Amino acid sequence: MRGYILRRILLAIPLLWLILTLTFFVVRWAPGKPFRRERAVPAEIEAHLDRHYGLDKPWYVQYANYMRGLVRLDFGPSYRYPDATVGEIVRQGLRASVPIGLAAYALALGLGLPLGVLAALHPHSAWVRAVMGLAVLGVVTPNFVLGPLLVLLFSLTLYWFPPAGWGEARHLVLPVLTLSAAYVAYIARLTQSGVQQALAQDYIRTAHAKGVHPRAILLRHALRPALLSVLSFTGPSLAFLLAGTVVIEKIFAIPGLGHFFVQAALNRDYTLILGIVSFTAIALIVLNLLVDIAIALLDPRVALGREG
Amino acid sequence: MKRLVCIGVGLLLLGSCAHPAAYFGKIEPPEGAVLRVGNGADPASLDPHRAPGSVEEQIVINLFEGLTEYDPVTLDPIPAVAEAWEVNEHATRFRFRLRRTARWSNGRPVTAWDFVYSWRRALAPETASPNAYLLYYIKNAEAYNTGKVKVRDRRTGRFLTDVFGRELMLTPDELRRIRREDVPSEARHLQELRRRLNDHPWEAVTLSAEDVGVRALDDATLEVEMEAPTAFFLKLTTLGVYRPVPREAIERYGRAWTRPEHIVSNGPFRLVEFTPGRRVVLEKNPLYWDAARVRLQRAIFYPYDEATTVLNLYKAGELDVLVSGLLPPYALRRLQQKRDYVSGPYLLSYFLLVNVRRPPLSDRRVRWALALSIDRERLCRRLLAAGQQPSGAFTPSDFQGKYPRPSKVGYDPERARQLLAAAGYPEGRGLRLRFLYNTGALHAQIAEAIQADWRRTFPLIRVELINQEWQVYLNTVRLGDFDIARRSFSADFSDPTSFLDSMLSTSPNNPTGWANPEYDRFIQQANATSDDHRRMALLARAEEVLLDDLPIIPIYSSVTNFLRKPYVRGWHANVLDRHPLKFVAVEREGTPPGFSGR
Numbered sequence: 011m012r013g014y015i016l017r018r019i020l021l022a023i024p025l026l027w028l029i030l031t032l033t034f035f036v037v038r039w040a041p042g043k044p045f046r047r048e049r050a051v052p053a054e055i056e057a058h059l060d061r062h063y064g065l066d067k068p069w070y071v072q073y074a075n076y077m078r079g080l081v082r083l084d085f086g087p088s089y090r091y092p093d094a095t096v097g098e099i100v101r102q103g104l105r106a107s108v109p110i111g112l113a114a115y116a117l118a119l120g121l122g123l124p125l126g127v128l129a130a131l132h133p134h135s136a137w138v139r140a141v142m143g144l145a146v147l148g149v150v151t152p153n154f155v156l157g158p159l160l161v162l163l164f165s166l167t168l169y170w171f172p173p174a175g176w177g178e179a180r181h182l183v184l185p186v187l188t189l190s191a192a193y194v195a196y197i198a199r200l201t202q203s204g205v206q207q208a209l210a211q212d213y214i215r216t217a218h219a220k221g222v223h224p225r226a227i228l229l230r231h232a233l234r235p236a237l238l239s240v241l242s243f244t245g246p247s248l249a250f251l252l253a254g255t256v257v258i259e260k261i262f263a264i265p266g267l268g269h270f271f272v273q274a275a276l277n278r279d280y281t282l283i284l285g286i287v288s289f290t291a292i293a294l295i296v297l298n299l300l301v302d303i304a305i306a307l308l309d310p311r312v313a314l315g316r317e318g
Numbered sequence: 319m320k321r322l323v324c325i326g327v328g329l330l331l332l333g334s335c336a337h338p339a340a341y342f343g344k345i346e347p348p349e350g351a352v353l354r355v356g357n358g359a360d361p362a363s364l365d366p367h368r369a370p371g372s373v374e375e376q377i378v379i380n381l382f383e384g385l386t387e388y389d390p391v392t393l394d395p396i397p398a399v400a401e402a403w404e405v406n407e408h409a410t411r412f413r414f415r416l417r418r419t420a421r422w423s424n425g426r427p428v429t430a431w432d433f434v435y436s437w438r439r440a441l442a443p444e445t446a447s448p449n450a451y452l453l454y455y456i457k458n459a460e461a462y463n464t465g466k467v468k469v470r471d472r473r474t475g476r477f478l479t480d481v482f483g484r485e486l487m488l489t490p491d492e493l494r495r496i497r498r499e500d501v502p503s504e505a506r507h508l509q510e511l512r513r514r515l516n517d518h519p520w521e522a523v524t525l526s527a528e529d530v531g532v533r534a535l536d537d538a539t540l541e542v543e544m545e546a547p548t549a550f551f552l553k554l555t556t557l558g559v560y561r562p563v564p565r566e567a568i569e570r571y572g573r574a575w576t577r578p579e580h581i582v583s584n585g586p587f588r589l590v591e592f593t594p595g596r597r598v599v600l601e602k603n604p605l606y607w608d609a610a611r612v613r614l615q616r617a618i619f620y621p622y623d624e625a626t627t628v629l630n631l632y633k634a635g636e637l638d639v640l641v642s643g644l645l646p647p648y649a650l651r652r653l654q655q656k657r658d659y660v661s662g663p664y665l666l667s668y669f670l671l672v673n674v675r676r677p678p679l680s681d682r683r684v685r686w687a688l689a690l691s692i693d694r695e696r697l698c699r700r701l702l703a704a705g706q707q708p709s710g711a712f713t714p715s716d717f718q719g720k721y722p723r724p725s726k727v728g729y730d731p732e733r734a735r736q737l738l739a740a741a742g743y744p745e746g747r748g749l750r751l752r753f754l755y756n757t758g759a760l761h762a763q764i765a766e767a768i769q770a771d772w773r774r775t776f777p778l779i780r781v782e783l784i785n786q787e788w789q790v791y792l793n794t795v796r797l798g799d800f801d802i803a804r805r806s807f808s809a810d811f812s813d814p815t816s817f818l819d820s821m822l823s824t825s826p827n828n829p830t831g832w833a834n835p836e837y838d839r840f841i842q843q844a845n846a847t848s849d850d851h852r853r854m855a856l857l858a859r860a861e862e863v864l865l866d867d868l869p870i871i872p873i874y875s876s877v878t879n880f881l882r883k884p885y886v887r888g889w890h891a892n893v894l895d896r897h898p899l900k901f902v903a904v905e906r907e908g909t910p911p912g913f914s915g916r
Contacts, residue, residue: 040789040790041789041790041793041794042788042789042790042792042793043789043793045370045448046789046792046793046796047370047371047448047792048792048805048806048807049807049808049827050796050826050827051448051449051451051826052451052464052826053826054443054463054464054465054466055446055447055448055450055451055463055464058443058444058445058446058447058450058463059446059448061443061446062444062446087573090362091360091362091363091594092362092363092365092368092573093363093364093365093368093573093574093576093577094594099594102593102594102595103595106595106596158626161630165630165634166343166630166633166634169344169634172631172634172636173627173630173631173633173634173636174622174627174630174631174636175620175622175631175636176595176596177596177597260624260627261624261627262627263620263621263622263624263627263631264595265593265594265595265596265621266595269595270594270595273360276787276788276789277789278789
């Protein structure tokens with residue numbers, strides 16, 4: 011297992027390098043430049059700006075300088091925010107994205123898992139079906155519709171929560187609800203089908219025959235395999251939740267990673283784009299690895315690192 | 319998708335406020351003397367020299383106080399750090415007397431030396447200030463910032479001048495060519511200069527920070543020498559890039575000097591927080607010389623840019639006032655009936671750039687035909703609806719009656735048809751144009767309306783609309799790869815020069831390929847004139863030349879429009895949308911229910 015993890019981490023390095031190199035060149039090929047605004051400045055001033063940020067050098071020198079900085083974990087200055095570094099902006103974005111992402115994730119698991127189990131146990135109960143129906147509505151309602159609807163109800167009619175903004179606990183409620191809505195339904199559905207499938211297995215019947223308590227059967231024998239599919243779904247989705255969800259951040263004006271990413275792309279803030287891409291890539295790689303490890307721990311049939 | 323959100327929420331919003339109330343949403347003032355401003359975007363930087371646009375300016379002018387300050391209504395310069403000033407007859411030398419009570423937030427007095435340091439820093443090539451060009455009116459400022467050289471006659475020791483008496487400047491490349499006698503024959507002014515230089519023993523002079531025409535005569539006296547007469551200089555000294563910066567903090571902390579824990583400022587407010595994407599928080603500066611007058615304790619600038627989100631926040635009472643231009647077009651008519659809606663003239667022109675290098679647009683008749691067939695009246699009334707004025711000129715205003723603005727371009731489809739037929743395109747036959755615009759605002763709808771006008775007037779014309787993302791669009795325009803492109807231009811300061819300079823043949827803001835020596839001459843002559851009345855007349859003649867040729871097709875003059883809660887005082891509509899918070903207050907008591915004045 012340790013060897014497997016080590017190998018995965020070593021493999022991640024060339025992968026990261028490839029992602030960053032591709033991004034480096036793609037953003038530079040996009041027309042436009044970081045400091046362009048509607049009002050053009052004299053050519054000499056533009057030259058000062060280029061020189062200030064090393065953009066006057068040939069591409070291979072810029073590339074080499076950038077990679078050299080990366081090795082020292084220096085992502086350079088942001089072009090959009092000349093007083094701040096990319097590292098500071100990314101940290102700033104995470105301060106908003108992580109609480110929202112984690113809260114939405116917790117809510118989705120906390121509601122989705124029990125709901126799925128209940129639905130699997132009482133497939134014909136009317137209220138379970140109603141709740142599941144509601145959850146499915148959550149999946150099919152795009153978040154850019156759900157978000158404004160919640161705002162209309164809770165902010166502009168009832169005045170309970172602020173319609174947007176960031177910084178206090180009350181700001182969390184609506185975006186977290188909006189963000190988790192789709193995941194609740196997914197997780198509930200995955201859990202339901204997983205549990206149902208497991209309950210139909212022979213070993214469950216055997217357990218029943220041996221007189222094992224039904225709750226123990228459910229928790230120990232049926233839920234465990236059902237969790238596998240939930241896990242492999244939620245691992246990468248956690249990465250996306252953390253890396254910022256552009257639409258939610260736009261609607262609720264949250265200064266998260268997604269917000270900065272979109273801004274950076276629009277402003278051709280090369281260094282900030284690269285900084286956020288590398289963070290997202292690392293988060294995805296790490297979380298996928300964690301999911302694989304968790305699956306191996308849950309499922310005795312999976313043995314990491316052993317071929318065949 | 320953004321549009322979907324807008325429409326969806328828009329319908330819901332409008333539905334929810336079906337019975338019109340006097341105000342839009344909550345009108346209870348916040349706790350304490352706090353003002354929460356919807357500022358439209360994140361400031362890139364709070365360094366006055368690195369702050370590129372109006373979003374930054376809005377904040378920077380409250381942190382740093384210049385020689386002069388904006389009057390909150392007229393924007394005329396009023397005394398600030400300078401308590402008095404004198405100007406010589408030709409408006410080439412200004413002397414400011416600084417008030418001795420002005421202090422930095424660390425207690426140190428603000429002196430004339432601070433301004434000398436600050437202006438030199440703004441111009442230093444290493445600072446890479448995008449706004450350095452606004453200081454070029456000061457003697458030797460442009461030469462120092464751009465590395466251009468001046469030419470001195472060795473016998474008299476004087477600098478050579480052009481026909482208007484302005485000292486000549488050469489780029490390093492031009493200088494090399496003259497020295498090597500390698501002047502291309504088409505560069506006529508260089509050829510002429512080379513001939514002139516042959517008669518004189520001459521030398522090229524590189525100018526440094528010490529040569530810039532700003533001097534401290536003593537702690538409280540600042541003298542500024544101009545490159546040429548600059549009657550409007552006091553409007554410039556109000557701008558952010560002219561405001562003083564603290565030498566001690568900059569030398570100690572470098573790029574990080576604008577952080578709340580390092581910053582030293584001299585304005586009515588000081589910085590307590592800047593969280594990118596979230597907010598900028600200012601607090602009243604107790605050491606400010608005029609602190610007794612400052613009534614706000616705190617001001618918070620929010621960067622929200624999504625129009626619907628901004629509107630929601632305002633309605634819910636989370637924002638007290640918005641800067642101009644943040645209101646979603648779909649809600650405009652409804653909002654206009656509210657007492658919070660404020661609107662006024664704005665120094666911003668919306669127009670079309672015409673690429674005159676390309677036939678058939680190189681034909682003046684074609685440009686005029688296109689201009690005369692746009693029904694601006696209808697466009698403004700039906701589509702824009704915020705009070706925008708149809709414009710027949712490049713400048714958007716007569717500058718309080720001081721500028722005899724020529725307005726030439728109207729709506730005359732009959733004459734347009736004649737002109738186009740005379741140019742060889744009857745009914746628009748064979749005329750194909752590519753109309754470039756960028757994503758955002760109402761640009762697409764405006765382009766479609768203009769396309770429809772052209773089609774109605776010339777049934778056979780073919781106009782292709784091309785939509786590009788902002789940075790791509792800027793790049794395409796700059797490369798001159800367009801037939802017609804939409805453009806808007808706002809003033810840096812309230813003077814027609816701020817617009818007209820941009821159409822000089824040498825201006826980086828003129829991508830049309832149009833160069834008219836007569837226009838350049840009128841502008842240069844105006845720029846060398848000290849009498850303001852005469853200067854305005856010369857500028858108007860230049861604009862007439864421009865409008866005769868029409869390398870730009872005027873569309874409309876814009877307006878400011880925003881929402882302001884009834885308890886906010888001293889935040890006025892003005893032509894640059896600048897709002898010094900020194901004059902703003904939040905009044906908790908005695909807000910009369912019908913209050914709608916200033």
